[in-house]
Amino acid sequence: MKKLIPALYLLFTGSIVASSQETSVVFFDQHNERTVSKNTANSYKVFVEDATDPNLVSVKEINLYTKEYNTGMVTKKDSLNQGVFKYYNSEKQLVKEITFVNGIREGMASEYTNDHKTATYPFSEQFIKGTVEEFYVSGKLKAKKNYLSNTDQIIRVINQDTAAVNYLLQNGRSDTLSLKEKMYKIEGIYDGACTYYYESGTVASEETFQQGKLIKALFYDTLGSLVKTEKNPWNLDKMPSYKGNYINYLSNNIRYPNKALEERITGTVVIGFNIAQDGKMTDVWILKSVHPLLDNEALRVIKSTYKKWSPGKYHNIPMTKPFIAPIIFNLQ
Structure with missing residues (x-):
């Protein structure tokens, strides 16, 4: 090496x-x-x-x-x-500490949330190797994840396994990045068992990886009963979902403002909002405005759905997640 x-x-x-x-x-x-x-x-x-x-x-x-x-x-x-x-972060709160030796990530790194240590990462030769532990702000164990420990194997996966790399990047695709960029952005490769816990201590998800590829995931409810077996890596990070037919609800409940009809005002209003861990809608805002008449109607119909959502989940644990809703007004 x-x-x-x-x-x-x-x-x-x-x-x-x-x-x-x-x-x-x-x-x-x-x-x-x-x-x-x-x-x-x-x-x-x-x-x-x-x-x-x-x-x-x-x-x-x-x-x-x-x-x-x-x-x-x-x-x-x-x-x-x-x-x-x-x-x-932008609020000047410490979120991570990493030690470097001659340009290479080396030794134990830590992550923080609101001044509480919430994760520890063992780096060696630039990459996370071995076992990572994550914690809730309360200090209770949130996750224990295992990573590849062989540097040559890590680089091979990063360089050759597009599917595994795309999953690890989450918000980007590997075909737009050089090997240098991928090796910097990807801190390690999952390998072996990765277990996630509810804050109560009950197992939420048991996941098995082989050199970055998800082999199987078992999801459990808060009482410890198996609820689902999952093999799709993208379903480990689920967005909030509407309880029912979302498109039909919008179509049946949007009311085109009379004055907007008269003035033939059209366009797409984009609304953003958060769905909390309990499924409640919070923090509704306008991402793209068209006209006050259309903006207000878009806000009204979106807010009317506030009790009809299931929360997003990360490794089967309910999480507060944002949702983007474009509302189209046209005269066709």
Whole structure:
């Protein structure tokens, strides 16, 4: 494995701190490549020379869109992440700590929710290996997940198994990413047993993976009774669902405002809302407005469904999830 580490250095690093100035700013695009213009940038990094160590430079990276940021140190010569990096959300709350050794993720990492440690991740040679534990804010065990421990096998899956990689990326497709990007975004490969628990301690889901592929999942209710056997990896993360025929309900209950009819106002109003763990609708808002008349009618009909939803689930555990509802008004 000694031959692998220099290769990982080449994949994940590239010198960007070459200025003799004490402070410098560098912009990066969505692919984490340098760009000279802020207009095409997705994020930027602020580098400040460390007065206590001439070989290190402090860095703060800020996402221009989400306002999330991270802080840490990099080597001045090669821009390798060195030591503990801390990651914060847009509200300046600590969400993750990862330790780097010469640019490679190494050692135990932690995640936080509202200042409570909610996960621990053992990194080795850039990847999560072994067993990960996740916790509820209460401190009770939420999940125990096993990962591949062989670096060569991990890289093979990332490089060759498109289906497994797409599942791990969740919000993206691997065919748009380079190997370097995939290896950075995918922290590890599920392998073996992954068990998820309700906060009561009862098992919610028992999942079995083989080198990133879901073999089988068993779902249980809060009393411990088996309710479903699942082999589709996408069904491990389920969106909220309407109890009944959603399209028919909208069609039968939308009332085109008379004044909007007279003025022939048309368009698609897009409504966003959350479905809480108990199935209740919360936080209704307009994502795309057309006209106050149509906006108000769209809000009215969506709010009238507030008791008719089943919550989304993540590994069979009810979760608060958003839902997007386009409401079309036309005169055809």
